[in-house]
Amino acid sequence: xxxxxxxxxxxxxxxxxxxxxxxxxxxxxxxxxxxxxxxxxxxxxxxxxxxxxxxxxxxxxxxxxxxxxxxxxxxxxxxxxxxxxxxxxxxxxxxxxxxxxxxxxxxxxxxxxxxxxxxxxxxxxxxxxxxxxxxxxxxxxxxxxxxxxxxxxxxxxxxxxxxxxxxxxxxxxxxxxxxxxxxxxxxxxxxxxxxxxxxxxxxxxxxxxxxxxxxxxxxxxxxxxxxxxxxxxxxxxxxxxxxxxxxxx
Amino acid sequence: xxxxxxxxxxxxxxxxxxxxxxxxxxxxxxxxxxxxxxxxxxxxxxxxxxxxxxxxxxxxxxxxxxxxxxxxxxxxxxxxxxxxxxxxxxxxxxxxxxxxxxxxxxxxxxxxxxxxxxxxxxxxxxxxxxxxxxxxxxxxxxxxxxxxxxxxxxxxxxxxxxxxxxxxxxxxxxxxxxxxxxxxxxxxxxxxxxxxxxxxxxxxxxxxxxxxxxxxxxxxxxxxxxxxxxxxxxxxxxxxxxxxxxxxxxxxxxxxxxxxxxxxxxxxxxxxxxxxxxxxxxxxxxxxxxxxxxxxxxxxxxxxxxxxxxxxxxxxxxxxxxxxxxxxxxxxxxxxxxxxxxxxxxxxxxxxxxxxxxxxxxxxxxxxxxxxxxxxxxxxxxxxxxxxxxxxxxxxxxxxxxxxxxxxxxxxxxxxxxxxxxxxxxxxxxxxxxxxxxxxxxxxxxxxxxxxxxxxxxxxxxxxxxxxxxxxxxxxxxxxxxxxxxxxxxxxxxxxxxxxxxxxxxxxxx
Numbered sequence: 001x002x003x004x005x006x007x008x009x010x011x012x013x014x015x016x017x018x019x020x021x022x023x024x025x026x027x028x029x030x031x032x033x034x035x036x037x038x039x040x041x042x043x044x045x046x047x048x049x050x051x052x053x054x055x056x057x058x059x060x061x062x063x064x065x066x067x068x069x070x071x072x073x074x075x076x077x078x079x080x081x082x083x084x085x086x087x088x089x090x091x092x093x094x095x096x097x098x099x100x101x102x103x104x105x106x107x108x109x110x111x112x113x114x115x116x117x118x119x120x121x122x123x124x125x126x127x128x129x130x131x132x133x134x135x136x137x138x139x140x141x142x143x144x145x146x147x148x149x150x151x152x153x154x155x156x157x158x159x160x161x162x163x164x165x166x167x168x169x170x171x172x173x174x175x176x177x178x179x180x181x182x183x184x185x186x187x188x189x190x191x192x193x194x195x196x197x198x199x200x201x202x203x204x205x206x207x208x209x210x211x212x213x214x215x216x217x218x219x220x221x222x223x224x225x226x227x228x229x230x231x232x233x234x235x236x237x238x239x240x241x242x243x244x245x246x247x248x249x
Numbered sequence: 250x251x252x253x254x255x256x257x258x259x260x261x262x263x264x265x266x267x268x269x270x271x272x273x274x275x276x277x278x279x280x281x282x283x284x285x286x287x288x289x290x291x292x293x294x295x296x297x298x299x300x301x302x303x304x305x306x307x308x309x310x311x312x313x314x315x316x317x318x319x320x321x322x323x324x325x326x327x328x329x330x331x332x333x334x335x336x337x338x339x340x341x342x343x344x345x346x347x348x349x350x351x352x353x354x355x356x357x358x359x360x361x362x363x364x365x366x367x368x369x370x371x372x373x374x375x376x377x378x379x380x381x382x383x384x385x386x387x388x389x390x391x392x393x394x395x396x397x398x399x400x401x402x403x404x405x406x407x408x409x410x411x412x413x414x415x416x417x418x419x420x421x422x423x424x425x426x427x428x429x430x431x432x433x434x435x436x437x438x439x440x441x442x443x444x445x446x447x448x449x450x451x452x453x454x455x456x457x458x459x460x461x462x463x464x465x466x467x468x469x470x471x472x473x474x475x476x477x478x479x480x481x482x483x484x485x486x487x488x489x490x491x492x493x494x495x496x497x498x499x500x501x502x503x504x505x506x507x508x509x510x511x512x513x514x515x516x517x518x519x520x521x522x523x524x525x526x527x528x529x530x531x532x533x534x535x536x537x538x539x540x541x542x543x544x545x546x547x548x549x550x551x552x553x554x555x556x557x558x559x560x561x562x563x564x565x566x567x568x569x570x571x572x573x574x575x576x577x578x579x580x581x582x583x584x585x586x587x588x589x590x591x592x593x594x595x596x597x598x599x600x601x602x603x604x605x606x607x608x609x610x611x612x613x614x615x616x617x618x619x620x621x622x623x624x625x626x627x628x629x630x631x632x633x634x635x636x637x638x639x640x641x642x643x644x645x646x647x648x649x650x651x652x653x654x655x656x657x658x659x660x661x662x663x664x665x666x667x668x669x670x671x672x673x674x675x676x677x678x679x680x681x682x683x684x685x686x687x688x689x690x691x692x693x694x695x696x697x698x699x700x701x702x703x704x705x706x707x708x709x710x711x712x713x714x715x716x717x718x719x720x721x722x723x724x725x726x727x728x729x730x731x732x733x734x735x736x737x738x739x740x741x742x743x744x745x746x747x748x749x750x751x752x753x754x755x756x757x758x759x
Binding site: 050084096098107111113160 | 655657658660661662663664665666667668671675676679680683
């Protein structure tokens with residue numbers, strides 16, 4: 001489903017990824033963990049073309065993205081097609097503040113996919129029921145709690161019927177009491193078999209939902225494996241060091 | 250939007266975003282082009298049009314041309330009477346075209362008027378630029394000084410002293426040639442006498458009709474010595490327009506022969522020995538309508554004229570603001586999202602328009618462009634001048650608004666599969682414009698007041714109406730208050746609107 005080969009990327013002259021490879025198969029749930037600044041977010045942003053890279057290739061559902069320098073019209077079109085296949089949820093929610101909840105959800109289906117507004121609204125209400133905030137359809141993002149906003153952001157991404165979902169630290173800017181409601185929505189999604197990549201600091205959740213855990217450190221993948229193995233028997237010193245910092249006891 | 254824009258923008262949707270702005274712009278430019286240029290023309294054109302446009306400056310224009318104190322929306326003066334008489338014999342009506350006195354000849358040359366008749370002295374230099382009719386008035390210069398100043402009785406006594414006159418006049422030449430005189434140049438004919446009365450200068454040398462109206466009537470001033478020099482006023486006609494000149498010469502001769510010219514001059518107390526050069530006829534004087542009366546007229550008599558000026562101010566400001574808003578948006582989008590040649594051009598436009606005075610931009614548009622064959626009507630030039638200038642400021646306000654929208658908004662929109670153009674149009678711009686709205690409204694208020702600058706290009710809006718009326722009545726204070734109140738009545742609602750918008754914005758959400 002997602003295949004990354006030889007990804008090289010620098011940030012303002014600073015090399016971030018030297019050579020990164022990762023494959024994610026259909027229906028797989030991959031959780032990215034690692035210290036802040038280790039490259040988890042950048043990796044996700046390269047996958048859906050929000051960040052450019054210098055070398056390598058990212059393939060999503062058979063569509064290849066190359067180095068995005070001097071992007072041509074065809075390349076731009078490829079990025080757009082990739083984005084239609086993968087939904088993205090951001091740490092900061094990024095709901096459109098000038099649109100109602102329902103407006104946020106139907107905007108892209110109507111404008112991008114050409115779905116008629118009524119059909120889109122019916123679908124949107126179904127999604128709102130799924131994330132348990134049916135009553136807030138006509139509220140504006142500024143009137144919602146952080147947890148509610150993030151759930152709407154997930155619904156907004158799902159409304160495009162993506163084949164995979166990318167979550168970029170979805171709970172990091174939430175108050176602790178709201179983390180649970182967002183994780184439970186993601187849990188349901190995973191339960192339905194959605195291909196999912198999550199960058200997170202929620203280790204318990206990672207252990208619970210992941211098929212595979214990938215440990216990032218300083219722009220490298222230092223270890224990858226099933227959660228039991230990573231959390232109970234980490235093979236590398238760097239993984240051990242990271243886990244000892246984030247896990248209690 | 251063709252392949253050209255397709256090249257300039259990375260994304261087809263941006264073109265559509267620009268569609269609205271550029272469509273509006275196109276319509277506006279089309280209208281501007283269609284707006285009739287009051288092109289002065291040949292005899293045929295005048296007859297066909299049904300009126301003769303004669304250029305003059307009604308500001309401080311007594312007794313030549315000035316607002317009737319009894320009905321200030323209506324002009325009177327000996328040149329008004331003369332223009333009517335000439336037009337009548339051409340079988341058309343006379344229509345006055347307003348412009349600053351020292352810009353009358355340039356405006357004639359660019360085709361704003363058919364003729365210029367406003368105390369234009371026939372001089373060799375001017376003859377190089379325009380045709381002159383037969384003289385219609387013999388002028389002399391008259392020195393005016395303060396009554397309590399006994400030291401000056403002739404030009405020679407002005408050595409080492411300050412003397413005032415109008416720019417570009419024969420009187421100015423006489424004073425300059427006098428040597429040792431500190432010559433002060435004024436642009437209106439009222440101000441030198443005002444300054445003389447309060448002692449800022451020591452003498453004023455100007456044409457006798459002006460001295461009679463503005464100097465002699467002031468109780469603090471007196472004539473010093475007799476008339477100096479002698480010359481002729483002529484009607485200026487654009488070069489090449491010889492048939493019009495011939496026709497007007499014939500009409501002037503006829504007016505002289507029939508005694509109509511003399512009757513006009515007598516009505517204005519302008520008939521004197523020098524005019525006998527024009528004709529041997531000479532009769533008794535009649536009183537003239539003048540400053541005394543207008544100084545006493547109730548203020549309400551000036552209101553219709555001022556309101557008309559306010560109307561023109563509103564028209565000019567709102568249309569040019571519409572242009573500024575749409576052109577500004579186009580500039581910002583090009584600057585932020587266009588490819589290099591387009592973005593650089595937009596940036597250059599913004600910097601040049603913000604970095605040069607609006608007044609000079611107006612002068613170039615109106616008086617400069619005719620040199621390369623583009624002649625804009627005053628309304629069009631005012632609209633384009635103000636609109637194009639303010640567009641640069643609006644562009645910067647929008648840019649600040651766009652930058653203030655969090656980056657995550659664009660990313661979220663893109664991640665949903667939107668193109669950059671669609672994301673811009675649906676997500677970023679609505680938020681950016683909301684942020685920009687109070688700034689734009691404030692600029693509208695500023696533009697309202699800046700619109701007074703267009704009086705330099707022959708637009709008679711509120712400020713120009715005020716200065717014309719005030720100069721003819723000397724009621725600078727009361728009329729100034731009224732004009733200021735009118736400006737305030739127009740801009741205050743906008744301030745309230747701006748504040749409301751700002752509050753709504755702070756309310757967040759919606």
